[in-house]
Amino acid sequence: MGIKLGLLDDLRLKGVLKSGCAVLDIGSSNLYSADSESIRSFLAHYNIDADMAFIGRLSAGSAYGSDGGSNESWAGELLEKAGMTYLAFDIANGFRTQIFDLNQEALPQKHRGAFDVVLNFGTTEHVINQLNAFRIIHDAVKVGGVIVHQLPCSGYIDHGYFCYTPRFFFDLAGHNEYEVVEFCYDGPRKGANIFGIVNDYKSYFPALRRRVYQEGLTVQDLVINIILRKTKNLPLRLPIEKSTSVVR
Numbered sequence: 001m002g003i004k005l006g007l008l009d010d011l012r013l014k015g016v017l018k019s020g021c022a023v024l025d026i027g028s029s030n031l032y033s034a035d036s037e038s039i040r041s042f043l044a045h046y047n048i049d050a051d052m053a054f055i056g057r058l059s060a061g062s063a064y065g066s067d068g069g070s071n072e073s074w075a076g077e078l079l080e081k082a083g084m085t086y087l088a089f090d091i092a093n094g095f096r097t098q099i100f101d102l103n104q105e106a107l108p109q110k111h112r113g114a115f116d117v118v119l120n121f122g123t124t125e126h127v128i129n130q131l132n133a134f135r136i137i138h139d140a141v142k143v144g145g146v147i148v149h150q151l152p153c154s155g156y157i158d159h160g161y162f163c164y165t166p167r168f169f170f171d172l173a174g175h176n177e178y179e180v181v182e183f184c185y186d187g188p189r190k191g192a193n194i195f196g197i198v199n200d201y202k203s204y205f206p207a208l209r210r211r212v213y214q215e216g217l218t219v220q221d222l223v224i225n226i227i228l229r230k231t232k233n234l235p236l237r238l239p240i241e242k243s244t245s246v247v248r
Contacts, residue, residue, distance in 0.1 A: 001027035001122045003075045005034035005062070007150070009042055014182070016146055016227065019046050019083040021116035023076075024140050026102070026133070027123030028094030031073040032064035039078065046082040054081065075119075087111075089136070102136060103129040113142045113233070120149045125160035131238070138176065138236040146181060147228045155191040155221035158200070169226050171239035181227040188220035 036059040061072025074095035076086040089100035152163045195213035202208045
């Protein structure tokens with residue numbers, strides 16, 4: 001999981017990331033694509049004059065290219081330096097991270113309604129128990145707080161377990177009386193060979209070795225960005241998608 005500095009700066013401009021706010025990161029996010037001047041400028045908006053050693057280290061560790069990131073800087077470091085409080089839930093240790101299994105664990109009482117902002121940048125698609133993951137997000141954000149999702153929509157053949165539809169978020173928002181603050185797509189970008197993941201599992205499942213799969217077929221990757229505001233203190237309500245069923 002990772003967040004590019006440009007996306008954090010966009011959230012700052014939208015008034016989502018305010019000085020003093022409490023941020024919960026669903027997945028401990030690395031910081032990507034953060035050059036020194038952009039870090040300095042981001043912090044300056046919060047009236048923070050950070051030392052060059054901090055800025056240089058964060059910038060050097062945020063390198064991102066076609067093969068992924070260097071994963072040596074954390075988004076939480078930057079947010080904390082800007083005057084926010086930060087906590088991450090993850091199964092692996094990271095910056096200000098509480099080891100937490102989104103598949104099974106319940107949200108501790110002390111974290112219920114405790115956060116102004118909950119970030120889900122490429123985490124829940126890796127979790128089988130979607131109900132538990134989205135209930136934790138819903139319960140953690142305070143009334144008036146916002147939830148920011150950036151998640152796969154289509155493509156991502158060899159990434160995680162799920163791609164999300166716009167309908168998923170619109171119905172989730174409608175049933176829980178969230179305000180949809182913003183919605184957009186990011187991409188599309190060139191995706192992976194659709195049979196690459198099949199070839200990866202041939203050694204585990206003999207049935208996959210019984211035929212030759214065509215190489216070079218790709219599906220473009222597309223991401224959903226959506227910002228939701230929680231407006232009422234309600235338990236999570238679950239929609240059922242009926243528009244394409246025989247039931248009306």
